[in-house]
Amino acid sequence: xxxxxxxxxxxxxxxxxxxxxxxxxxxxxxxxxxxxxxxxxxxxxxxxxxxxxxxxxxxxxxxxxxxxxxxxxxxxxxxxxxxxxxxxxxxxxxxxxxxxxxxxxxxxxxxxxxxxxxxxxxxxxxxxxxxxxxxxxxxxxxxxxxxxxxxxxxxxxxxxxxxxxxxxxxxxxxxxxxxxxxxxxxxxxxxxxxxxxxxxxxxxxxxxxxxxxxxxxxxxxxxxxxxxxxxxxxxxxxxxxxxxxxxxxxxxxxxxxxxxxxxxxxxxxxxxxxxxxxxxxxxxxxxxxxxxxxxxxxxxxxxxxxxxxxxxxxxxxxxxxxxxxxxxxxxxxxxxxxxxxxxxxxxxxxxxxxxxxxxxxxxxxxxxxxxxxxxxxxxxxxxxxxxxxxxxxxxxxxxxxxxxxxxxxxxxxxxxxxxxxxxxxxxxxxxxxxxxxxxxxxxxxxxxxxxxxxxxxxxxxxxxxxxxxxxxxxxxxxxxxxxxxxxxxxxxxxxxxxxxxxxxxxxxxxxxxxxxxxxxxxxxxxxxxxxxxxxxxxxxxxxxxxxxxxxxxxxxxxxxxxxxxxxxxxxxxx
Numbered sequence: 001x002x003x004x005x006x007x008x009x010x011x012x013x014x015x016x017x018x019x020x021x022x023x024x025x026x027x028x029x030x031x032x033x034x035x036x037x038x039x040x041x042x043x044x045x046x047x048x049x050x051x052x053x054x055x056x057x058x059x060x061x062x063x064x065x066x067x068x069x070x071x072x073x074x075x076x077x078x079x080x081x082x083x084x085x086x087x088x089x090x091x092x093x094x095x096x097x098x099x100x101x102x103x104x105x106x107x108x109x110x111x112x113x114x115x116x117x118x119x120x121x122x123x124x125x126x127x128x129x130x131x132x133x134x135x136x137x138x139x140x141x142x143x144x145x146x147x148x149x150x151x152x153x154x155x156x157x158x159x160x161x162x163x164x165x166x167x168x169x170x171x172x173x174x175x176x177x178x179x180x181x182x183x184x185x186x187x188x189x190x191x192x193x194x195x196x197x198x199x200x201x202x203x204x205x206x207x208x209x210x211x212x213x214x215x216x217x218x219x220x221x222x223x224x225x226x227x228x229x230x231x232x233x234x235x236x237x238x239x240x241x242x243x244x245x246x247x248x249x250x251x252x253x254x255x256x257x258x259x260x261x262x263x264x265x266x267x268x269x270x271x272x273x274x275x276x277x278x279x280x281x282x283x284x285x286x287x288x289x290x291x292x293x294x295x296x297x298x299x300x301x302x303x304x305x306x307x308x309x310x311x312x313x314x315x316x317x318x319x320x321x322x323x324x325x326x327x328x329x330x331x332x333x334x335x336x337x338x339x340x341x342x343x344x345x346x347x348x349x350x351x352x353x354x355x356x357x358x359x360x361x362x363x364x365x366x367x368x369x370x371x372x373x374x375x376x377x378x379x380x381x382x383x384x385x386x387x388x389x390x391x392x393x394x395x396x397x398x399x400x401x402x403x404x405x406x407x408x409x410x411x412x413x414x415x416x417x418x419x420x421x422x423x424x425x426x427x428x429x430x431x432x433x434x435x436x437x438x439x440x441x442x443x444x445x446x447x448x449x450x451x452x453x454x455x456x457x458x459x460x461x462x463x464x465x466x467x468x469x470x471x472x473x474x475x476x477x478x479x480x481x482x483x484x485x486x487x488x489x490x491x492x493x494x495x496x497x498x499x500x501x502x503x504x505x506x507x508x509x510x511x512x513x514x515x516x517x518x519x520x521x522x523x524x525x526x527x528x529x530x531x532x533x534x535x536x537x538x539x540x541x542x543x544x545x546x547x548x549x550x551x552x553x554x555x556x557x558x559x560x561x562x563x564x565x566x567x568x569x570x571x572x573x574x
Contacts, residue, residue, distance in 0.1 A: 044400045050366040051330055060323040062330035063341075122150070122157040126178070130161075133174045140177060148181040155184045162190040169200050176210060185219035185320055192223040195243070201236050208242035212249040221312075222320035224250050225328060228351045229344060231255055237262055237271035245278035248285050251312040253305040254351035256282055260298045286310060307418070308385045311353025325349065325356060329363050332374035346374060350381035357388030364392040364408075369401045376407035380414040387415050390425075397432050397445075406444025413448045422456045430461055443477050450481025459485035466490065472504030476512060483516045492561065499554040506550050513557070522561065529560040 055062055129143040147154060158179040161167075167175070172194070179187045188211060195207035208230070214220040230243045231254065241262055244255025259279050265272025279298065286301040287294070289310055296304070304310050330336070331345040349356065363375040376396060379386035393415065396408035409429055416425040429445045437445075446465055449458055459482065466478040467490075479491040498509035517527045533552040535541055541549060 043398070045365075045395050045398045047365055047367040047372075047400065050362050051326070051333065051368060051371060054326050054362065055323075055330065058319055058323040058326060060327055062327060062333070063336070118157050118160055122154050123160075126154070126157050126161055126175075129178060130171055130174050133177075134171060140174070143178055144181045147178045151182060152184065155182050155186060158182050159184075159186045159190050162193070169198075169203050172198075172203065173206060176207060180210060180213050183214050183217040183220070185217065185222060188214045188217065188220035188223045192226045195239075196226060196230060201239065204234070204236065205239045205242055208239055208246055212242075212246040215246075215249040219318050219320045221250050221318060222324045224252050224321065225324045225348045225352070228252070228254055228348045231258065231351070232344070232347050237265070238274055241271055241274045241278055245282055248282040251289070251310070252351070252353055253282070253286065253301065253310050256298065256302055256305065260302075306383055306385065308354035308387055311355060311385075314355040314358050314388075317355050322359065325352070325359055329359070329371060329375065332371050333366075333368045334370045342374065346378050346381070349375075349378045352382075352385075354385045354388060357382070357386045360386065361389035361392035364389065364396050369399075369404060372396065372399060372404045373401070373407055376404060376411045380407070380411040383414055383417065384419055386411070387419060387421065390415065390421055394425075394428055397428065397441075402438050402441050402444075405438070405441040409441075409445045409448040410451075413452050417453055422453065426452055426456045426458060430458060433461075433465070439474075443473050446474060447477035447480070450478060450484070452481070454484065457481055457485050459487060463487060463490055472498065472508065476505060476508045480512055480515075483512075483521070486521075488521075496554045496558055499550040501547050501551070506547075510550055510553070513553075517557075526557060526560040529556040532556060 051062075125146070129146060133140045133143050147158070158175070161175050161179070162172075176191055176194070179191065191207050191211055191214075195204050195211065198204050198207065208227070211220075211223060211227070224247065227243050227247050227250075231240065234240050234243060240255070240258060244259040247253070247255050256279075259275050259282060262271055262275035263279055265275070267273070280295075283295050283298065283301055286292075286296055286304065290296065290304055301310070328345040328349055331341045336342065349360070357379070360375050360379055364372050366372060376393070379389055379393065390412075393408050393412050397405055397412075399405045399408065409432070412425045412429065416422040426449065429449050433442050433445045433449075446462065450462060452458075462478040462481045462485070466475055466482060469475060475491075475494065479495060482488075482491045495509045495513055497503065499506050499513075503509060514530070516522065517530050520527070530553060533549055533556055535546075535549060
């Protein structure tokens with residue numbers, strides 16, 4: 001990332017954390033409405049150096065500064081739009097090896113690592129066995145037995161074989177076939193690098209497939225975060241099939257929905273055929289894990305995963321995997337202002353199993369506010385899989401930074417949706433709003449409550465908060481939930497008025513009304529009236545044109561919703 005881009009991201013990140021506090025201080029009326037932080041009945045949550053202590057305990061180091069240029073280059077050509085482009089007539093990716101968004105001046109020079117002394121006889125054996133199998137593939141079984149006989153002794157030599165420069169892909173495949181017979185975490189890490197970055201599509205497919213054979217190797221599960229990252233960057237459908245099925249072999253079902261989508265490909269399509277076969281295997285794994293008498297359908301398996309009922313228990317998670325997870329958590333910190341690094345970390349962490357919630361609960365106590373903020377966003381994406389961090393999220397409602405409090409409120413609703421904790425989460429958010437509370441935290445909590453499921457939606461409370469304030473942001477926060485509760489007569493007149501020139505947040509009202517109408521709650525006539533005044537996609541309106549369009553929408557919507565509603569509207573919107 002260039003210095004300018006890094007500075008831009010730092011400014012944006014600081015703005016995300018500081019904007020709520022700034023907004024809360026820019027209006028004396030709002031501060032009076034909220035009561036202010038000084039009058040809060042519960043003190044701010046204490047924080048400590050969780051990240052540093054955990055990294056030290058696990059014996060791993062956070063990446064220094066920004067994500068390194070080699071790590072960025074590992075994704076080049078594998079994400080649509082990144083150079084080099086793929087040749088559609090070939091499995092081979094074409095183009096150079098330069099990193100996307102990385103200039104030569106930014107490339108980091110790797111520190112010298114002391115060479116590990118390898119037994120020359122074992123190196124000669126490795127190369128001899130590769131040559132033997134290359135000359136006669138029927139000798140593969142014999143070569144594998146020779147490797148298996150040496151077990152752990154030959155692991156460093158096999159791993160070093162992956163670093164031999166310009167090794168022919170066919171030789172590399174033989175090396176993989178031999179290396180899995182000296183199973184070790186180091187072997188898994190070497191192979192997952194092939195799955196992540198090799199330019200030959202067939203090699204990425206093969207490496208992704210064979211990693212499943214190491215699923216029972218202690219410590220090999222540390223490759224799971226790297227495979228999850230492939231779900232984001234890989235663009236070859238068949239490779240994604242093998243990544244998804246291998247993840248399931250490691251008790252992670254994050255790729256199951258993608259696997260199911262790929263089964264829609266026509267018969268005879270290699271990716272579709274592979275997906276249909278592997279989906280059956282993945283559902284068999286889910287059946288065993290859930291102790292079901294019959295194989296579940298895909299929807300049942302995915303629902304079980306999202307509900308936190310699938311995935312290995314925390315007690316079976318190895319320190320190497322925890323080390324990978326905490327390195328990613330470190331990427332969320334204030335030391336890593338790099339868009340791709342933060343986004344990759346959030347994507348990867350949010351796709352982990354329910355066991356990870358216990359680690360995120362600890363991360364919410366870290367003294368780096370960016371770690372806490374991004375971790376709440378991770379938990380929100382996890383949904384019910386993040387329920388193990390419930391107590392920590394409740395405490396985060398009193399975080400020293402208002403932005404973290406607000407994000408924790410949103411995460412609480414997402415994590416408890418459909419669970420027995422949903423009522424407790426609702427009550428905790430109501431209590432936070434009703435107690436002396438910073439204004440912007442209050443808005444975030446009300447907005448979160450408005451997104452709760454209908455059976456726990458506090459419609460009466462939302463209506464009371466809506467009527468008790470004239471501030472557009474708090475009213476908009478309550479309005480979404482009131483529309484979901486079909487309290488339309490309470491909020492629609494105000495929302496339509498808000499579209500007018502004197503509205504406090506006409507864009508916010510327009511977005512909320514658009515979502516509500518698109519849901520079908522008001523019928524086709526109202527939606528058509530609304531859409532008849534939509535802005536053309538290719539036109540950027542001036543401020544005056546936007547005001548005119550919104551006024552037209554207000555009038556059209558008022559007419560479409562009927563006389564009963566129109567009678568309550570201000571004259572300007574009729």
